Amino acid sequence: MVAAAGLHDSAVRHIMGTDRMGRLHTMIPDTTAGTIRLEDAGAIMGGQTVWRHVTGSFRPGSMTAIAGANGTGKSTLLRAILGEVPLAHGTVTRGGLGPRDFGYLPQARIIDRGFPISVTDMVLGGAWQQTGLFGRADRTVRLRAANALHRVNLDGQAQRMIAALSAGQFQRLLFARLLMTDARVIVLDEPFTALDAPTTQDLLELVCEWHTQGRTIIAVLHDIHQIRTCFPDVVLLHDGQATWGRTPDILTPVILQRAYGGTRDRWADMPS
Amino acid sequence: MSILSVLWDPFASFGFMRRALVASMTLGMGAGPVGVMLQLRRMSLIGDAMSHAILPGAAVGFLLAGGLSLTAMGLGGIVAGLGVALLAGLVSRRTQLAEDASFASFYLTSLALGVLIVSARGSNIDLLHVLFGTILGIDASALCLMGGITTLSIALLSIIWRPLVMECVDPGFMRMTGGRGGIYHMVFLFLVVINLVAGFEALGTLMSVGMMMVPAATARLWTRRLLPMMVLSAATGMAAGLIGLLVSYHYGLAAGPSIILTCSVLYILSLVVSPAGLRAGRHVHETS
Numbered sequence: 001m002v003a004a005a006g007l008h009d010s011a012v013r014h015i016m017g018t019d020r021m022g023r024l025h026t027m028i029p030d031t032t033a034g035t036i037r038l039e040d041a042g043a044i045m046g047g048q049t050v051w052r053h054v055t056g057s058f059r060p061g062s063m064t065a066i067a068g069a070n071g072t073g074k075s076t077l078l079r080a081i082l083g084e085v086p087l088a089h090g091t092v093t094r095g096g097l098g099p100r101d102f103g104y105l106p107q108a109r110i111i112d113r114g115f116p117i118s119v120t121d122m123v124l125g126g127a128w129q130q131t132g133l134f135g136r137a138d139r140t141v142r143l144r145a146a147n148a149l150h151r152v153n154l155d156g157q158a159q160r161m162i163a164a165l166s167a168g169q170f171q172r173l174l175f176a177r178l179l180m181t182d183a184r185v186i187v188l189d190e191p192f193t194a195l196d197a198p199t200t201q202d203l204l205e206l207v208c209e210w211h212t213q214g215r216t217i218i219a220v221l222h223d224i225h226q227i228r229t230c231f232p233d234v235v236l237l238h239d240g241q242a243t244w245g246r247t248p249d250i251l252t253p254v255i256l257q258r259a260y261g262g263t264r265d266r267w268a269d270m271p272s
Numbered sequence: 273m274s275i276l277s278v279l280w281d282p283f284a285s286f287g288f289m290r291r292a293l294v295a296s297m298t299l300g301m302g303a304g305p306v307g308v309m310l311q312l313r314r315m316s317l318i319g320d321a322m323s324h325a326i327l328p329g330a331a332v333g334f335l336l337a338g339g340l341s342l343t344a345m346g347l348g349g350i351v352a353g354l355g356v357a358l359l360a361g362l363v364s365r366r367t368q369l370a371e372d373a374s375f376a377s378f379y380l381t382s383l384a385l386g387v388l389i390v391s392a393r394g395s396n397i398d399l400l401h402v403l404f405g406t407i408l409g410i411d412a413s414a415l416c417l418m419g420g421i422t423t424l425s426i427a428l429l430s431i432i433w434r435p436l437v438m439e440c441v442d443p444g445f446m447r448m449t450g451g452r453g454g455i456y457h458m459v460f461l462f463l464v465v466i467n468l469v470a471g472f473e474a475l476g477t478l479m480s481v482g483m484m485m486v487p488a489a490t491a492r493l494w495t496r497r498l499l500p501m502m503v504l505s506a507a508t509g510m511a512a513g514l515i516g517l518l519v520s521y522h523y524g525l526a527a528g529p530s531i532i533l534t535c536s537v538l539y540i541l542s543l544v545v546s547p548a549g550l551r552a553g554r555h556v557h558e559t560s
Contacts (some may be wrong), residue, residue: 082552084447097448100449102449103449104444104445106444106445112440115437116501121437125437125442128449128451129450133433161496177445
């Protein structure tokens with residue numbers, strides 16, 4: 001499983017256009033500041049064990065995908081990392097990271113898109129950690145908001161209401177809001193679900209940009225191809241446990257078949 | 273009779289009409305914006321439930337004070353309303369029941385309990401007053417209470433505006449990035465309760481929620497921006513207060529129901545003529 005790692009490494013490096021991968025792949029247990037570590041963690045929801053005995057680290061600057069079939073507890077894992085779900089056993093340590101070091105992208109479907117709020121106000125909401133919940137958004141913050149909208153190609157949409165945006169535009173808006181948080185750790189829950197190819201491409205580039213800036217990225221993803229090409233590390237949830245490691249080692253036809261079912265050929269034929 | 277005297281005389285001639293006018297305007301100003309927020313949070317039913325939940329508290333106040341005492345009944349109402357809000361929230365977090373289902377159970381219990389308490393000790397007239405209000409019998413101290421509640425309500429709403437809006441649109445983002453959205457939810461429920469208590473003396477427990485909901489629904493048909501929506505909701509409530517009182521005076525109708533029905537007429541008119549109303553067809557469902 002380990003033999004092919006070097007080859008995949010260079011493939012990943014080629015796509016990312018960066019040489020940071022080698023450092024990120026060091027297998028030394030890391031307890032430094034900024035590392036999120038799960039130690040024999042387990043979660044129970046509604047009396048059912050979701051996953052247990054999960055051990056692993058998200059090092060500063062790492063980029064990890066969380067994958068697995070529906071109902072394997074991917075979102076629960078995210079929420080456990082963020083401290084929103086109490087663990088049934090084990091621990092999660094955050095290396096001194098506070099709640100405000102986290103930027104979070106919820107699944108688009110849980111947001112009330114009918115709410116009468118403008119694009120600008122929504123983006124400014126991302127800066128609440130800087131402006132405070134009651135403080136005024138000064139010129140600097142407003143300028144940053146305009147830049148964030150520009151970065152996600154939402155120029156000229158600032159005054160529209162969020163209800164008037166398309167699904168793709170709305171997801172761009174959520175990414176602009178994430179830009180405003182300037183968080184060290186960015187947690188994405190299904191960021192590319194139901195988006196067209198150009199939007200996915202743009203937003204994926206933004207995620208990679210965050211990665212090269214040294215931010216930690218943790219994302220729930222469904223697209224195995226996407227994970228293979230962009231995410232150096234992966235946590236694959238299946239049968240109540242987690243297989244955690246470097247993407248090329250984990251997303252093999254054998255393990256994928258175990259996690260998702262289907263025939264081994266189907267997974268072997270996948271473009272990687 | 274000139275138009276001016278139709279509009280002016282009732283208030284110039286009678287003190288109780290002037291007080292009723294000030295009362296209904298104050299209620300409209302306070303309850304309108306809160307109602308908009310309540311609807312946007314998809315909590316219309318919960319507003320309805322809370323108005324019923326106030327009843328047993330008010331009834332206990334009625335018993336302790338030995339009559340229709342605004343202070344005692346108001347305080348009792350606030351305690352009971354908040355109690356039911358907290359309990360229902362707790363039950364829905366601990367069980368599989370949705371919040372509206374647990375609210376519905378609690379408010380039916382409260383309503384029955386309240387009617388039982390009032391009718392055990394008071395007369396039928398008292399019961400009618402508690403249920404439907406006495407807007408023409410408002411005195412200066414009741415006006416002070418209403419004014420205070422409306423002022424507090426508008427002030428608090430503008431202070432918690434940003435976190436409340438953020439918590440409404442996307443509770444997950446706020447919570448996960450270290451914000452304590454739950455607190456603002458509780459402050460908001462408190463605002464709902466005190467506004468219902470303010471309306472309760474004038475319109476009764478059953479109708480005070482009308483001043484909160486119907487103008488808000490009307491305002492939502494006319495604008496898609498939050499601040500104008502709240503201003504319009506307040507203005508609609510205030511206009512309905514004026515028109516309702518005039519209609520009730522000139523045609524000898526009950527004042528409280530006239531005010532709420534005026535709200536309803538404005539709502540139906542808006543449904544017909546507003547851009548987001550019935551003419552817009554299905555589009556309304558997508559944007560509301």
